[in-house]
Amino acid sequence: MIPSKIIGIGLNYVKHIDEMKSIPQKEPVIFLKPNSSLHDITQPIPIPKNYGSVHHEIELAVCIGKAGSNIPVESAEDYIAGFGLALDLTLRDIQGKAKSAGLPWAIAKGFDHSCPVSSFVQKDSIKDYNNLNLKLIVNSNERQNSSTANMIFKVPFLIRYISQFFTLTEGDLIITGTPEGVGPLNEGDQIEASISDIAEIKTKII
Numbered sequence: 001m002i003p004s005k006i007i008g009i010g011l012n013y014v015k016h017i018d019e020m021k022s023i024p025q026k027e028p029v030i031f032l033k034p035n036s037s038l039h040d041i042t043q044p045i046p047i048p049k050n051y052g053s054v055h056h057e058i059e060l061a062v063c064i065g066k067a068g069s070n071i072p073v074e075s076a077e078d079y080i081a082g083f084g085l086a087l088d089l090t091l092r093d094i095q096g097k098a099k100s101a102g103l104p105w106a107i108a109k110g111f112d113h114s115c116p117v118s119s120f121v122q123k124d125s126i127k128d129y130n131n132l133n134l135k136l137i138v139n140s141n142e143r144q145n146s147s148t149a150n151m152i153f154k155v156p157f158l159i160r161y162i163s164q165f166f167t168l169t170e171g172d173l174i175i176t177g178t179p180e181g182v183g184p185l186n187e188g189d190q191i192e193a194s195i196s197d198i199a200e201i202k203t204k205i206i
């Protein structure tokens, strides 16, 4: 199923906020990636070559199971179909310029193939989605290694917050933010990405 939208969350892990030299926000930072950015993560991932650095951000992806708006935190889990692994690929130089000019991040976050995702596992087969290890290795060097326990805004709160503004529909994806360790990718890089109980992926950058 092709999602109607992919909702990205920025600045949702304290140590990533530190490395970006950003400041924590009182409310979640929301952006959108078009569904044309989706890419099967098991297939080689093409990245843009002429627009500056492309950074990896490993993230827990939430797949929405039914439509809703203004969803209360207490029933938010009823709207989750399952979980997957996503890379929120980011044109970091372009994003930096947009940030300093106060302009949108649409190109930096939404270019073709900027949202590689794994297949999804059913919600009920995950014991505790608030305690999953996320790990990203590039060319045998560990870049990112953290836990969803370190998220600032947890998944039910994100569903409540997002659904105040955007009606969520079946198949929509929420990518819930990345922990520290983001960095550049280059053609030929070998990627190992895993989230415990969800996915263990080997892929490459082309």
Ligand code: MG
Binding pocket: 008, 009, 010, 057, 059, 088, 177, 178
């Ligand atoms: Mg991200």
